[in-house]
Structures are given as structure tokens and as C-alpha cells.
Amino acid sequence: MTAEAACTVVIVAYNSAALLSGCLAAIPAPCPVIVVDNASPDDSAVVAATARPDAQVMRAAKNLGFGPGANLGFAEVTTEFGLLLNADATLEPDTIAGLVAAARRYPEAGMLAPEVIAEEGHMQFGHDLPFRRLRGPVVEPVGDACCWYVGGSAMFLRMAALRKIGGFDPDIFLYFEDDDLCLRMRAAGHALVHVSGVRVRHLGGASSAPSAGLSHWKAFHQGWSRLHLEAKHRGRAAAWRLALAEWPGLALKATLRRGDERQVKWQGRAAGMWAWMTGRRATRISLGG
Numbered sequence: 007m008t009a010e011a012a013c014t015v016v017i018v019a020y021n022s023a024a025l026l027s028g029c030l031a032a033i034p035a036p037c038p039v040i041v042v043d044n045a046s047p048d049d050s051a052v053v054a055a056t057a058r059p060d061a062q063v064m065r066a067a068k069n070l071g072f073g074p075g076a077n078l079g080f081a082e083v084t085t086e087f088g089l090l091l092n093a094d095a096t097l098e099p100d101t102i103a104g105l106v107a108a109a110r111r112y113p114e115a116g117m118l119a120p121e122v123i124a125e126e127g128h129m130q131f132g133h134d135l136p137f138r139r140l141r142g143p144v145v146e147p148v149g150d151a152c153c154w155y156v157g158g159s160a161m162f163l164r165m166a167a168l169r170k171i172g173g174f175d176p177d178i179f180l181y182f183e184d185d186d187l188c189l190r191m192r193a194a195g196h197a198l199v200h201v202s203g204v205r206v207r208h209l210g211g212a213s214s215a216p217s218a219g220l221s222h223w224k225a226f227h228q229g230w231s232r233l234h235l236e237a238k239h240r241g242r243a244a245a246w247r248l249a250l251a252e253w254p255g256l257a258l259k260a261t262l263r264r265g266d267e268r269q270v271k272w273q274g275r276a277a278g279m280w281a282w283m284t285g286r287r288a289t290r291i292s293l294g295g
Contacts, residue, residue, distance in 0.1 A: 008036045008103075009102065009103040009106040009107065010034040010035075010036040010037045010102045010103060010106075011036040011037065011038075011085070012085050012086045012087055012106055013037055013085055013086070013087040013088065013089055013102050013105070013106060013162075014037065014038040014039070014040060014083040014084070014085045014087070014088050014089070015033050015037050015038070015039045015040070015088075015089045015091050015102075016040045016041075016042070016076060016079035016080055016083065016088055016089065016090050016091070017029065017030075017039070017040070017041045017042070017054075017079075017090075017091050017092070017093055018042045018044060018072055018075040018076050018079065018090075018093075019041055019042065019043050019044065019046060019050045019051075019054065019093050020043075020044040020045075020046050020050070020069060021046050021047060021048050021050065022046065022048075022050045022093035022094075023046070023048045023049050023050045023052075023053045025093045025094050025209075026041070026050060026053045026054050026057060026093055027053060027056075027057040028096055029091065029092075029093050029094070029095060029096055030054065030057045030058040030061065031057065032096045032097045032098075033058070033091075033097060033102075034097075034102055034103075037102060038062075038083075038084075038085060039058055039060070039061040039062070040061065040062045040063075040064065040079040040082055040083070041054040041058075041061050041062070041063045041064065041079075042064045042066060042070075042075045042076070042078050042079040043063060043064065043065045043066065044066050044068075044069045044070055044071070044075050045065070045066050045067065045068050045069045051063050051065050062082060064078060064079060064082070066078065068292070069292050069293060070289070071178065071179030071180050071288070071289055071292070072158075072174075072178075072179070072180050072183055073173075073174030073175055073176070073178050073179075073180075073183035073187075074174065074176050074179070074289065076090055076173070076174050076183075077173045077174050077176065080163075080165070080168065080173060083165055085165065086164070086165060086166075087105070087106060087109060087162060087163065087164060087165060088162075088163045088165050088168065089102065089105070089160065089161070089162050089163070090158070090160070090161040090163065091159075091160055091206075092158075092159040092160065092208065094159075094208060094209040094210065095122070095159050095160050095206050095207065095208045095209075096206065096207045096208075097160075097206055098204070098205040098206065098207065100204065101120055101204045101205060101206060104120070104201060104203060104204030105118055105120060105162045105201060105204055108150065108199065108201040108204075109162070109164060111150075112150075112197065112199050114195075114196065114197045115164065115196065115197045115198065115199040116163070116164050116167030116168070116171075116191045116194070116196025116197065116198070117156050117161060117162065117163055117164070117167070117187070117188065117191050117196065117198045117199070118156065118162040118198070118199045118200070118201050119153075119156035119157055119160060119161060119162060119198075119199070119200050119201065120160055120162070120201055120204040120205055120206045121200075121201070121202065121203070121204065121205045121206070122157055122159055122160055122205075122206050122208045123205055123206065123207050123208065124208060124210055125207075125208075125209055125210065129146055130157065130159070130208060130210065131146045131147070131157075131200070135154050135155055135185055135188065135189065136182075136185065136232070136235065136236070147200050147202065148202070149202045150199060150200065150201055150202050151199070151200050151202075152197050152198065152199055152200075153198050153199070153200050154188065154192070154198070155184070155185065155188045155198065156184075156188065156198045156199075156200060157184065158183070158184030159206070159208045159210075160206040160208070161184065161187075162201075164196075167191065167194070167196045170194060171187075171190045171191060171194050174186075174187060175187075175238075176289070177234065177287065177288065177289060178231050178234060178235075178288065178289075179227050179230075179231070179288040179289045179291070179292060180224065180227040180228075180231065180288075181224070181227050181228045181231040181232075182228075182231040182232060182234070182235045183231070185235060186235055186238065186239075189239055218270060219293075219294070220293070221270050221271065221274070222270050222271075222273065222274040222277075223274065223293045223294060224274065225270065225271040225272075225273070225274025225275045225278065226274040226275065226277050226278035226281070226291070227278055227288060228274075228275055228278065229256075229274065229275035229276065229277070229278025229279040229281075229282070230278035230279065230281055230282045230288045230291075231278075231288065232248070232279075233245045233248060233249055233279055233282040233283070234282060234288070236248050245282075246283075249279055249282070249283055252279065253276060253279045253280065253283070256272050256275055256276035256279070257272075257276045257280075259272045260272035260273040260276050
């Protein structure tokens with residue numbers, strides 16, 4: 007068996023028809039591929055099936071969200087490893103083989119990540135976790151390195167470790183699902199490793215076709231998911247302190263700064279935080295439900 011055959015690539019698509027052909031074309035032929043179409047209004051599913059006839063294309067009846075959509079795909083994976091890949095990301099040659107080799111070198115690693123290269127040429131090295139005790143500037147690693155966080159645009163997973171912790175949080179529709187997974191993976195005793203010398207090209211923010219409405223709902227879920235993450239890992243009292251510190255300012259800016267191009271994001275984030283505070287579930291709200 008080749009290294010590539012030991013890894014299944016899972017792609018969660020929503021309105022991604024313009025990107026899927028390029029993404030799928032770069033995946034090595036021996037890799038099994040699963041595309042989860044999150045009830046896209048465009049022809050993402052058809053494009054995926056045409057571009058990669060051997061792929062398993064799963065059509066969700068409704069938009070499940072990113073993490074729940076990934077869970078649907080990973081439930082079908084039978085290989086030792088899985089790679090969760092954004093539709094706007096493109097593998098470079100030997101990326102899968104390099105990640106599999108690294109996973110063999112570091113058996114304690116539950117999650118690994120390649121070097122993710124932005125369209126402008128710089129490395130996208132994730133971010134610090136929202137409430138890590140020892141905070142500091144994010145420094146790009148030189149060589150392989152253990153990290154607190156590995157980014158969600160190309161997340162290489164040891165399937166036994168993913169199953170051990172129960173996959174992605176099914177309550178998170180969008181945003182911070184990768185932070186949550188990293189926190190739980192480390193709590194379960196698994197290392198997170200950033201792998202040097204294997205690369206993925208990432209457009210960034212292009213997985214779905216842009217629109218003003220989508221910008222609002224993305225900001226909405228950023229607000230909701232941030233409070234959910236705080237409550238889950240630090241307690242509801244901490245989440246309420248964060249909400250009361252941030253929500254009034256967001257609501258005021260959204261109301262008073264008319265004409266500011268950031269208004270839609272302020273409105274969305276404030277609405278998402280309010281939804282969390284009033285007990286609404288993000289997966290039921292989706293993109294406007």
C-alpha cells in the first residue's frame with residue numbers, strides 16, 4: 007500500500023463549485039476522497055462527481071455546518087489517517103506522503119498540519135488559542151514543531167485519535183470548531199505537530215461564494231461559537247463575563263456607525279452573541295434559520 011492510500015481526504019463543500027475541480031485535481035489518485043455537499047444551492051455536488059468520478063459524494067439534506075459536515079464524512083473513513091481539506095486549498099506534490107511519514111515519526115501526534123501557504127506567498131500559521139495561559143506572539147516554526155493549534159484549512163488526523171475524542175463538536179455550526187478540537191485532542195494526551203517541508207496552497211476565505219448575507223452569518227457564528235467555546239472550556243460564568251464585556255460595544259457600533267463597511271460584521275457578531283445568551287442553538291439557526 008502506498009502512503010497516499012493510507013489517507014482519506016474529506017472536503018466539506020458549500021457553494022464551492024468554482025473551486026472543487028482544482029482542489030480535487032491535486033489529490034493523488036491512490037487517496038480515497040469523500041466530498042460532503044452541505045446542501046449547496048449551486049452545483050457543487052455535480053462538479054465534485056465529474057472532477058473526481060471515484061470520489062464518494064455525500065449530499066446532506068440541509069446545511070449541517072462545517073464540523074458536523076466533517077463528522078458525516080469521517081464516519082465513512084476506513085483508512086488509518088484522514089485529511090480535512092478546505093475546498094479553496096490545493097495540495098502540492100508529495101504532501102500526503104510527507105504527512106503520513108511524519109505521523110509515523112511521531113506516533114504520539116493525534117493531529118498534524120502542513121505548511122499552509124497563502125496566495126501572496128507567506129505562511130498562514132494559525133493563531134494562538136483564545137484563552138491559553140501563557141500567551142505571546144505567534145512565531146512561525148522552523149522545522150517540525152509541537153504546537154497549541156493547527157489550522158483547519160488542512161488538518162491531518164489520526165483516525166483512532168479523532169474517534170477517541172468523538173470528532174468535531176456537533177453543536178458548533180461554524181468557527182472555533184478547530185480550536186475546540188485542538189483543545190480536546192491535547193487534553194486526551196495527543197500532540198499537535200506542524201510538519202515542515204510539506205505544503206498546501208490556500209486562497210483563504212474563498213471556500214464559499216461571497217455575499218453580504220453570507221458575511222453577516224459568518225460573523226453571527228463567530229460570535230455564537232466564541233461564547234460556546236468559552237463556556238465549554240472555562241465555564242458559563244466566564245462566557246457571560248466575555249459576553250457582557252463585548253456585546254454592548256458591538257451592538258452600539260452596529261447601531262450608530264451607519265455606512266461603515268464593518269457594520270455588517272458588527273451586526274452579525276452581536277446577533278450571534280445575543281443568540282447564545284438567549285439559549286438558541288447555532289445548528290438550528292444555520293445561515294438564517
